[in-house]
Amino acid sequence: MTAPKPSLELLRALTDENVLRVLMAHARLTRAEIATRTGISKPTISECVQRLEQARLVVDTGERTTGRGRVGSYYALAPHLGTALVASITPHGVAAEAVDALGRTHGQVRTALQADAGQEAVAEALGAAAVQLGGQTGGPLRLAVVSAADPVDRATGRLVHLPDAPFLVGALDPPAVLAGTVTGPVLVDNDVNWAARAEYEYGCVQGVDDFVYLHLGEGLGCAVVGDGVVRRGHRGLVGEIAHLYTAGPDGQAMPFTEVFAALDLRRASSTAVDVPKLLEILEAPDAGADRVRVALAHAIGGVLSAALSFADPQTVVVGGPWGSRPRLIAALEEHLTRSPRSVPVTAAVLTLPELAGARSRAVEELGSLIVRAAHPATQW
Incomplete structure (x- = not known):
């Protein structure tokens, strides 16, 4: 029995994902360079870039190639696609940054705290950092990834207070704290798990x-x-x-x-x-x-x-x-x-492996959000 052929919409979605992914790995590329890196024909890439421009996911940077031959236009991800918030909560303070889909940092905030600062102080520092970074980036904070030096309830994202825990922030609820500034999901895990992920990926x-x-x-x-x-x-x-x-x-x-x-x-x-x-x-x-x-x-x-x-x-x-x-x-x-x-x-x-692990996940999740935006009805 012959397998059914994929629909035209699915083929377009796969092509669009390939183009978006390659633009997440390179700050700018011409259509010819995109075709070379994806292995997709130049006519198909031209159609795809046009679709993504119309969807406001990709922009012509205004830069042009130099030298002999035909002049090529450079394309990049649209600057309004937003960033992801990455935050680390430790006994020494809250460190937060906004990253884009290429992994570039667009602002950092660090707030020093005492180890016994308590839940309210940590929540205030985390919320203030998100507000400050949201104002700096000029686009939405589309998701957040939080590393916490405490156990985390995987169902709710709340921190869990266990007996003899040295860092006392109670049942801090990062998803609730960030609900007003982050438009999408808030992923929370403990710092040791993020550190392990970082050593696995890069260490x-x-x-x-x-x-x-x-x-x-x-x-x-x-x-x-x-x-x-x-x-x-x-x-x-x-x-x-x-x-x-x-x-x-x-x-x-x-x-x-x-x-x-x-x-x-x-x-x-x-x-x-x-x-x-x-x-x-x-x-x-x-x-x-x-x-x-x-x-x-x-x-x-x-x-x-x-x-x-x-x-x-x-x-x-x-x-x-x-x-x-x-x-x-x-x-x-x-x-x-x-x-x-x-x-x-x-x-x-690795140095600061928990932040590296959280940052990597944030970039990955932001990229997936952008890809899904190209074809929201497609089942990925």
Whole structure:
């Protein structure tokens, strides 16, 4: 039986998507250059560009080719197509930026906050950043992608407050905060999941579809990636490891977060890890520091053993302000070599990976919105 031929509308939609995608990878192109990059004939590209101009998705930039031969016009995505908001909420403040479909940044806002600033202050900073960026870009903020240093309910996008969480922003609701300034969807996930996505796309585990990303900073977190996808679980709380039982300094089992209390590595009046103090210990040459490093390796090794049992990763990535230190990585490797299920341990390599991961998703989602706008009735 002969398969049915695709409709003319579907063929046009596919051609339009190819042209829009190539213009998302290049700031400007002539029709001949578009034809070369897409492998589509020049007459078909000319018809497509005309359609996209009429739809106000593509514009003639007014620039012309120089040199011998026929003069060509340069085309680009229309400037009014809007931007995506990318925001990162951390214990130190809110960082936000607007990006277009080519990944270019059109304004940045950074608001410093205290770790105990609270839900209202964080909401105010996030909302104000969105308003400021919306005014700077001259077009709509069509969607938002938010990274938060707290657990996130995957169904609602609200932050989830768990016991002993070092960053107290309660049940902050980013979709509600941004509803008045962002015209489209608001995607929220925790910072460790975004960091894992970034390392998978651009960092130390490119091409590795199954891995665990362990974040060690003021807070403790883990991301599980299986078949190239971050696994979030029923509520979105996969990787919340603070209360996972592991080996304490004296060999007795205790929650992971309590190990740092037992080692006197918490900030005063907080459950947050004292990162400066811990970094000093990791680099110190004395026997006392060695004992702390061994205790940390045993505790972290217990957490990783649980991850290996449940997730069966190909490798483990360790990141965060103190997680990727060479001495700690070496201690973890030594500990895991004695495990029945040893896997390689590697240090994360990206700077601000959570923001990089959120930015990448924002650019991807914005591109898809623009493509769908060309043929809103087509089933993609």
